[in-house]
Amino acid sequence: MNTHIKTTVVMKTVNQIRFAALMAVAATLFGGCEKESDNVVDNAPVAARIMSGIDAMATCAANTAWAVGDAIGISTTSQGNTKYTNVKYSAAVNGDFTPAGKMQRDTIFFQDKADVSFAAYYPYNGANGTAPGTDGILSKTITADEQTPEGQAKFDYLFATATGSSASPNVKFQFRHCMSRLVLNFLPGNGIASLSELAYTISALALEGTFDTGTGKAKMTATGTGSLNLSVPYSADGMSSTLIVFPQQANSADIKIAMGGVDYAGTIDFPENSANNNVREFAPGHSYTYNITVNDTELTIKLADIKDWEGGDNPIDGGAFLN
Incomplete structure (x- = not known):
């Protein structure tokens, strides 16, 4: 009688140990999956999606919305690895802005989880990867011939800043006139x-x-x-x-x-x-x-x-x- 009781207790203890071990393995697997889903940027860079436009007012002096081909220059700074200089994006038919180039370096990607500061200006000048003008400063002499809607668009300078990250890749610019x-x-x-x-x-x-x-x-x-x-x-x-x-x-x-x-x-x-x-x-x-x-x-x-x-x-x- 006593032997039967001891055997039953031992079997229950073994089963409990097995169950606990299975639960531990399951928890480890679940935790690993959860960690993997939180680290998408570790596997592939996340592209920045940048909102930029004009609502019911002019991009420039011509009193029109963004025109197809209007180009802005975007630069980034970060404590991490997301660092770009003067990347050109152009307005498409639907008003969206897309990379002007086809190379990977022509698209801004978040390279890690660090916050990124964005600065954008209009109209675009220079080349991708190089600060425009002299260390980012443009010099201009205004002439009478340029005081037309089309001419003024070339020096109706606009500027905006924004922030973003791989967790919040939608970056919204709100441009202001600088002249x-x-x-x-x-x-x-x-x-x-x-x-x-x-x-x-x-x-x-x-x-x-x-x-x-x-x-x-x-x-x-x-x-x-x-x-x-x-x-x-x-x-x-x-x-x-x-x-x-x-x-x-x-x-x-x-x-x-x-x-x-x-x-x-x-x-x-x-x-x-x-x-x-x-x-x-x-x-x-x-x-x-x-x-x-x-x-x-x-x-x-x-x-x-x-x-x-x-x-x-x-x-x-x-x-x-x-x-």
């Missing part, structure tokens, strides 16, 4: 029934400057000022001219207008910036509207509006994907 914009509205005044086609010269503007593609800073260079000679065709719906210039500080610019054989002259005062110790300046990412009234003997010039340039200090939101 300053002037909108000149020409209006008929005393003794002028209506305007006709006119030409104007605006002088004492800083037309030379630089754009840092790594920081988004656009600034004038201290090499003097220049003039822009432009014309404004007659339009019954209103006559205006839009200029893009480098951010700059000065008291005023001069303007001369020729219309109907008569010459007029006036001064465009720079506004005081209360956010910068009341310095008179055209600030980056801001749009300034001036109403220029042509009277029979003189010009009347008034600053009508100052506002963020649709994404100046307030970022331009976007929804196009860069795959």
Whole structure:
């Protein structure tokens, strides 16, 4: 009787040991599978999916959305191995951004699990793997011929930053304008029934400057000022001219207008910036509207509006994907 009891106890103990061993093996296998699923990047790099676009506003001065072929340059920094310089991505027909090249180095991949900082600029300049310009800084001299929607798109500099990782590969850029914009509205005044086609010269503007593609800073260079000679065709719906210039500080610019054989002259005062110790300046990412009234003997010039340039200090939101 006692022998039977001992045998039963021993058998139960052996079975318990076997069961515990099986559970331990199963737990090890499950843990290994779980670890493997958490480390996809260990087996293959994860491609960055970058959102970038314009919602209901212009990419550049032309007041259109991203056009097919519009290209941005993207660079990355990281404590890990995900490091790229000036990788070119271009807008496709559907508005998405895709790698401009076909080589593996033309696509940004997360190489590990470290967080990655992204910086992007528009329009693209240079070559993949090399910082554009001189150490990432572009130099530019603005001319009158470029003050058209198509020409302005070449120096309507945009900039954005974002972060991402292999765990969060969707990277969203929100671009902002880095230059300053002037909108000149020409209006008929005393003794002028209506305007006709006119030409104007605006002088004492800083037309030379630089754009840092790594920081988004656009600034004038201290090499003097220049003039822009432009014309404004007659339009019954209103006559205006839009200029893009480098951010700059000065008291005023001069303007001369020729219309109907008569010459007029006036001064465009720079506004005081209360956010910068009341310095008179055209600030980056801001749009300034001036109403220029042509009277029979003189010009009347008034600053009508100052506002963020649709994404100046307030970022331009976007929804196009860069795959």
